[in-house]
Amino acid sequence: MEQKAKKGRSIISIIKNLRRFRKPSIRAVVPERLFEKCDGCGELVSKSSVEKRLFTCPECDYHFNISAKARMDMLLDEYTVINRLPRFTNPIDFPGYKVKYRENRKKSGLKEGILGVEGYIEGIRLVAVSLDNSFFMGSMGSYIGEEVARAFEYAGKRDLPILVFSTSGGARMQEGIFSLMQMAKTSIAVDRYGETRNLYISCMTHPTTGGVTASFASLGDVILAEPGALIGFAGARVIKETIKGELPKGFQRAEFLRDRGFLDDIVHREHMRDYIHRLLKLHGYRSCRI
Amino acid sequence: MIRELEERLKELEGKEKNLRLLRIKRRRIISKYGSKLIPYDRVQLARHEKRPKAKDFIENIIVEPMFFHGDRLFADDKSIIGGIGYLEDIPVTFIGTNKGRTLEENVKYNFGMPKPEGYRKALRLMKQAEKFNRPIITFIDTPGAYPGVDAEERGQGEAIARNILEMSRLEVPIISVFTGEGGSGGALALSVANRIIMMENSIFSILSPEGFATILWRDGSRYREATEVMKLTSRELYDYNIVDRVIEEDISFSLKDFENNFLRLKRAIVEELDGLMEKTSHELVLERQDKYRKIGGEL
Ligand SMILES: [Zn+2]
Numbered sequence: 001m002e003q004k005a006k007k008g009r010s011i012i013s014i015i016k017n018l019r020r021f022r023k024p025s026i027r028a029v030v031p032e033r034l035f036e037k038c039d040g041c042g043e044l045v046s047k048s049s050v051e052k053r054l055f056t057c058p059e060c061d062y063h064f065n066i067s068a069k070a071r072m073d074m075l076l077d078e079y080t081v082i083n084r085l086p087r088f089t090n091p092i093d094f095p096g097y098k099v100k101y102r103e104n105r106k107k108s109g110l111k112e113g114i115l116g117v118e119g120y121i122e123g124i125r126l127v128a129v130s131l132d133n134s135f136f137m138g139s140m141g142s143y144i145g146e147e148v149a150r151a152f153e154y155a156g157k158r159d160l161p162i163l164v165f166s167t168s169g170g171a172r173m174q175e176g177i178f179s180l181m182q183m184a185k186t187s188i189a190v191d192r193y194g195e196t197r198n199l200y201i202s203c204m205t206h207p208t209t210g211g212v213t214a215s216f217a218s219l220g221d222v223i224l225a226e227p228g229a230l231i232g233f234a235g236a237r238v239i240k241e242t243i244k245g246e247l248p249k250g251f252q253r254a255e256f257l258r259d260r261g262f263l264d265d266i267v268h269r270e271h272m273r274d275y276i277h278r279l280l281k282l283h284g285y286r287s288c289r290i
Numbered sequence: 291m292i293r294e295l296e297e298r299l300k301e302l303e304g305k306e307k308n309l310r311l312l313r314i315k316r317r318r319i320i321s322k323y324g325s326k327l328i329p330y331d332r333v334q335l336a337r338h339e340k341r342p343k344a345k346d347f348i349e350n351i352i353v354e355p356m357f358f359h360g361d362r363l364f365a366d367d368k369s370i371i372g373g374i375g376y377l378e379d380i381p382v383t384f385i386g387t388n389k390g391r392t393l394e395e396n397v398k399y400n401f402g403m404p405k406p407e408g409y410r411k412a413l414r415l416m417k418q419a420e421k422f423n424r425p426i427i428t429f430i431d432t433p434g435a436y437p438g439v440d441a442e443e444r445g446q447g448e449a450i451a452r453n454i455l456e457m458s459r460l461e462v463p464i465i466s467v468f469t470g471e472g473g474s475g476g477a478l479a480l481s482v483a484n485r486i487i488m489m490e491n492s493i494f495s496i497l498s499p500e501g502f503a504t505i506l507w508r509d510g511s512r513y514r515e516a517t518e519v520m521k522l523t524s525r526e527l528y529d530y531n532i533v534d535r536v537i538e539e540d541i542s543f544s545l546k547d548f549e550n551n552f553l554r555l556k557r558a559i560v561e562e563l564d565g566l567m568e569k570t571s572h573e574l575v576l577e578r579q580d581k582y583r584k585i586g587g588e589l
Contacts, residue, residue, distance in 0.1 A: 091530075091586060092521045142586030149583065171496050173506050175586070176521050177532055180496045183475055184482055184582040187454040192579070213447035214435075214475045219455055233447035233475070234437035238501070242437045252442060262445050 038062050040228070054269045063206065063226045063269055068115035068130035071165055075273050076128060079119025082154055086112040086143045090174075097174040101136075108134040113168075114144045116151040118160070121273060123287030124280045127155040130165040131212070137169030140211055144172075145182025148216055149189035152200075156192065161199040161285055163276060166217040170210020170235075183215035190219045199283045201276060203267070204231045204254070222264050222279060225254035226272075231263075292334040295323045296543055320541050329517040332524075333499060335491040336431075336470045340543045342552075344386030344402075344429040345371060347469050350552040351559065352377060352384050352427075360411060364444065367408030369400045369432070372415045374424065378560060380567075383419035385412045385480060386429035389470070402471075403436035406449035409479050413453050416460060425463040425563055428480045433498050435476030450479040457482035458579050461571030465562055467555065468492040468524070468533075474501075484578050485562045486532070488524035489555065490539035494532070495522035532585070535562070 035044045040062025050057065054074050055064040072079055090097050105111060113135035117128050129151045131138040140148075148164070155162040171179040193200060202220025204213070207230035214233050217223075225231060232252035240247060250256045254266050267275045298319055306312040327335075335341065348355055348371070355375035359366040372385035389395075389402035396402075404412075412428075419426045435446055457464065457480075466481035472494035488494065496502070499513040502520060527533040537555045542548050566574065 092519075094519060146587050149587075173496065173502060176496050177494065177527060177530065178586040180474065180478055181532065181582060181585040183451075183478055184454055184458065185585060185587075187451060188458045188579045188582050191455050191459055211475055214450035214479075215454060216451070218445075218448040218451040231447075232442050233435065233450065234442065238437045239439060239442065243439060247439060251439065256443075260443055260445070262448055 039064075056269050061227060061268065063228060065133065065167075065206065067110075067134060068113075068132035068165070071130045072115060072117055072119065072128060074269075075276070076117070076119035076121060077123065079117040079128070081115065082118050082127070082151065083112075083114065083116045083147050084150075089142065091142060091178040092174075092176040094174040094176065100174065104136045108132070110135045112143050112147075113138045114147050116147055116154075118154070120288070121280065122277050123289035124277070124285045125160055125288055126280065126285070127151055127158075127160050127162045128164075129162070131167050133167045133169065133207075136172060138167045138212070139169050139172040140179060140182050140186075141172030141175040142178050142182060145179075145185045148182075148186045152186075152189040152193040155198065156196040159196065159198060161201070161280055161283065162193065163201045163203070164216065164220070165203045165205055166208045166212050167205045168208055168210065168212035168217075170212065180211065183211045186216040187219060190216050194221075199279070199285070201279060203272070204263075205229050207231070209233065209235065218262075223262070224265050224267050224275070225257065225263050226269060227254060227266050229254040231257050291323065291326070291328075291331050292338070295319070295541070299543065324541055329520075329523050329526075330514050332491050333471075333493055333517050333522070335541065336493045338543065339391050341470055341491075342545055342548050343391065344388045344431045344469055346545060346548075347429045347467070347552070347555075348375075348384050348386055350549075351556045352382065355384065358415065361407045361414055363407065363410055365407045367400075367404055367411055368398055369402050369404045369436075370408035370411050372412060374419075377425075377427065377556075377563065380563065381422075381424050383415055383424045383426045384429065385415055385426065386469075387432035387477075387480065389431055400436060402432045403434060404432065404476060405436050405438070405441040406444040406446050409435075409449040409453045412480055413456055416457065416464075420460050420462050423462060425465070425567065426460070427559060428464070428466045428483070430466060430468050430472045430477050430480055431470035431492075432473060432476050432480075433471055434473035434501075435479070450475045453479040454482050458582065459575055461575060463563060463566035463569070463574055464578070465559055465566070467559070468494050471498075473498050482578070482582065484566055484574060484581075485534045487535045487537060487555070487558055487562070488527065488533045489537050489551065490524050491541070492524055493522040494524075494527055495520050 038045050038057040040057050041060035043059045055066050113132045115130050200221050202217050202223045204225040209232050257263050352375035357373040371388045374383050387402050388399045390399045464483040465485045466483035468488040474497050499516040500510045503512040503516040504510040524536045528536050539551050
């Protein structure tokens with residue numbers, strides 16, 4: 001399988017496409033060095049070879065963490081951002097939240113942990129959303145919940161398919177009950193979008209946990225994941241403490257979930273664009289290009 | 291402070307044999323303590339082993355309850371109890387997360403922590419309610435969804451997500467009552483309702499105070515501090531418009547002393563239900579979904 005990924009037909013089209021796109025940003029993923037140690041296999045791998053494979057390891061296929069922007073850059077022909085600018089709010093007046101929020105902005109260079117866009121894959125118009133775990137671990141607060149809901153409404157109104165990439169540490173603790181309620185808000189947005197009979201593709205990436213797993217991410221018409229992604233509701237440490245024992249091998253990994261019936265498929269990042277394109281076509285969405 | 295209050299009441303009961311005087315003195319002590327309760331005391335009350343559990347609430351509010359079992363898929367989760375009965379003269383479906391009083395009972399009920407089969411059992415009963423046009427009343431007292439290997443293997447996240455979505459679109463009135471502890475997505479998965487009622491000394495939060503302190507400060511022993519900042523009491527949540535109604539409680543440590551609380555709750559449920567039953571199924575769904583759509587949306 002992995003060999004195919006390297007040498008298959010799709011890689012050619014991806015490299016071709018890459019040239020056409022803006023180059024994916026490499027923020028916080030592979031530092032400005034020629035070689036990088038892979039978290040998957042521990043090998044030193046060249047930065048350029050990793051980048052060429054859309055930030056996957058040439059040795060072991062480990063999928064490096066990427067930003068929401070890099071995700072859009074590698075996936076879409078072109079796009080425009082549809083998010084509103086986030087304004088800081090502190091719904092339960094949580095002490096120290098503002099400071100922590102500012103720190104996260106500074107550290108990540110992001111305004112919030114979500115990017116929502118309208119764009120094209122091979123000329124097919126769609127809405128795409130990606131969480132970004134470099135900001136507050138992708139935790140879902142009111143802003144993210146609201147933007148997810150709005151993206152579904154935006155897509156529904158325009159009869160567009162929607163594609164959502166999740167990565168999240170769970171709830172934004174500092175927003176307390178308001179964070180919890182975003183699970184209901186986003187799930188309801190999925191339900192209402194479903195009434196328009198348009199396609200919702202959910203793709204879980206490493207890691208997707210807590211309230212995001214237990215809401216919109218698990219409600220796709222088609223649910224995909226990247227190889228090796230950690231996906232679960234409860235945290236591994238809490239489970240270990242509760243059961244007072246070891247966790248089974250591969251626990252809460254994408255492959256584990258697929259084998260237990262919770263994922264439609266696991267898709268290598270290099271095949272993702274192709275895969276989604278095929279899904280869109282099969283659901284009757286057509287290219288706008290003449 | 292709760293232990294102290296309990297001790298004083300016990301002491302009084304041993305000393306005062308005149309029933310009328312006992313009642314007066316009891317009230318005096320309780321009101322003295324009641325006005326000083328901090329959020330941590332409420333947490334202790336919500337979790338108190340002598341506090342009536344969901345099953346007690348159901349048996350005191352629903353007439354002739356019939357308890358049903360199983361999710362028709364995998365198992366019967368004992369932490370979820372549910373079935374049908376009358377609320378006054380209205381047939382309703384009721385669902386509760388049950389805890390025990392003793393260790394043995396708690397093991398049986400898994401400390402009120404449902405697994406996916408529990409959420410799917412609840413959903414099955416709720417769909418049945420919709421089919422027969424019965425209102426749904428849920429009684430929530432859970433630390434949260436069970437964090438275990440088997441629960442994850444059977445899709446805890448999917449089960450919760452599915453319940454939230456399906457509950458939001460059920461075409462019958464739904465009233466959720468928080469009777470004790472309401473923790474995390476595990477509580478939300480049973481409380482996407484037209485009306486949320488909280489007993490005065492119940493709590494509702496994103497996570498248990500212990501879990502919250504562990505995640506935020508990497509120190510679970512700071513749970514007391516967590517209760518001060520989490521905004522998990524009924525009054526605080528009422529002020530945030532998360533909760534529609536708070537039922538005033540006489541603090542009590544026995545089923546018998548809880549009678550007035552049950553009565554007040556029952557009256558409130560009937561009143562809310564009367565209003566909801568006049569709405570069309572379309573209105574019920576629209577209003578329920580809109581309510582959640584708006585939370586935290588004033589950004
Ligand atoms: Zn590697």
